[in-house]
Amino acid sequence: MTEPRYPLLSLSRLRMGTDGAGVTTLIAGAGCPLSCRWCINKQLLREGRATPVTAAELVEKLRIDDLYFRATGGGVCFGGGESLLHAPFLRAFRAAAPADWRVTLETSLAVPEESVRLGAENADFFIVDCKDMDPSVYRRYTGGDGALMEANLRLLLRLVGRSRIRVRVPLIPGFNSPEGQAASARALLAMGFSQQELDLFSYVIREDPSHSTESR
Numbered sequence: 307m308t309e310p311r312y313p314l315l316s317l318s319r320l321r322m323g324t325d326g327a328g329v330t331t332l333i334a335g336a337g338c339p340l341s342c343r344w345c346i347n348k349q350l351l352r353e354g355r356a357t358p359v360t361a362a363e364l365v366e367k368l369r370i371d372d373l374y375f376r377a378t379g380g381g382v383c384f385g386g387g388e389s390l391l392h393a394p395f396l397r398a399f400r401a402a403a404p405a406d407w408r409v410t411l412e413t414s415l416a417v418p419e420e421s422v423r424l425g426a427e428n429a430d431f432f433i434v435d436c437k438d439m440d441p442s443v444y445r446r447y448t449g450g451d452g453a454l455m456e457a458n459l460r461l462l463l464r465l466v467g468r469s470r471i472r473v474r475v476p477l478i479p480g481f482n483s484p485e486g487q488a489a490s491a492r493a494l495l496a497m498g499f500s501q502q503e504l505d506l507f508s509y510v511i512r513e514d515p516s517h518s519t520e521s522r
Contacts (some may be wrong), residue, residue, distance in 0.1 A: 310395040312364060313337060313356035313387075319371055321383075326410040326431045326472075328380025331371050333364070338387040339416045341449040342437070344478065344509055347386045361398035372404065381408030381430070390417040393424040400428040415458035416450045422458045426465040434459060434473045438482050439490040447481045460497065468503050477508040 313336035321330045334347065336356040359367070368382060375381050382403075384396065389411040400409060410431040415422065425432075436455060438444050444452030462471060473494055477487045491504055 309360055310392070310398050311358035311360055312392055312395045312399070314359050314364065315356050315387075317367065320374065325383035325385075325412070326380070326433070327408060328378030329371065329374040330380045330383050330408075330410065331368055333382055333384050335384065335387045335389065335392060337391045338414075339391070339450065340388075340414055343447055343481070344511060361395060361402040364399060365402045368403075368407075372407075375404075375407050379408060381410065383410040383412060383433070385412040386414075388417065389413050390415070390421040390425050393417075393421040393428075397424060397428045414448070414450070415455045415462065416448070417458070419458065419461060422461055423465065426462060430470065432462060432466070432471045434462070434471060436473050436475060436490065436494070438475075438478070438486060439493040440482070440486060443482050443486060447478060463498055468499050471499070472503055472505055473499060474505045474507070477506075479509060479511055 312333075315334040315336055318332040318334070321332055322328075324330075325332055338347070384392075389396070390413045396409070396411070403409070408431065409429045410433060411425055411429045412433045412435070413425070414435050414437075436459065437447055437452075439452070439456065441452035444450065444455065459473070475487055475490050475494070477484060482490075487506060491501075491506060494504055495501070
């Protein structure tokens with residue numbers, strides 16, 4: 307069997323308060339099934355040249371931060387692109403990494419069910435970018451299927467429980483409204499999440515759509 311490799315674009319070290327508990331290193335990888343209008347990674351994904359790495363190679367790159375991870379209960383966060391496009395690699399990474407490194411996955415959940423199940427077995431925490439619970443808004447903004455995201459979110463909730471999930475619910479200029487954001491929050495509360503697991507915020511648009519980024 308071919309050893310899985312991760313398409314590494316960049317590492318962002320010594321992060322606090324954005325990717326889960328403790329000090330974290332954000333691992334950016336190539337590939338995403340969505341085409342979000344205000345994509346923070348679009349420039350990086352378009353211009354960056356990914357370096358395929360094995361799980362063992364990535365662990366060695368991250369050992370420089372081992373003391374920070376252990377001292378703070380932190381670890382790594384696999385971010386976008388879409389982390390769950392590489393679910394077999396995540397299983398290999400979990401097996402190769404020290405057991406006390408916390409593994410967080412940032413995901414749109416726009417992936418097959420099996421990828422969600424595999425991710426649930428090999429990660430400690432999930433940051434889900436749900437975008438919007440209204441299927442029409444979701445499709446206009448991402449080009450993807452909101453029903454798939456919702457089904458996978460319900461599955462993930464059953465598999466790991468709400469305490470291991472944070473759901474990001476953005477206000478997206480030109481696509482939804484404060485009322486729509488509030489409606490998404492109500493839908494998530496009805497699904498079984500508590501207010502504590504929801505992260506409501508607004509995108510700050512800094513450039514025109516052809517070069518756009520999203521920021522918090």
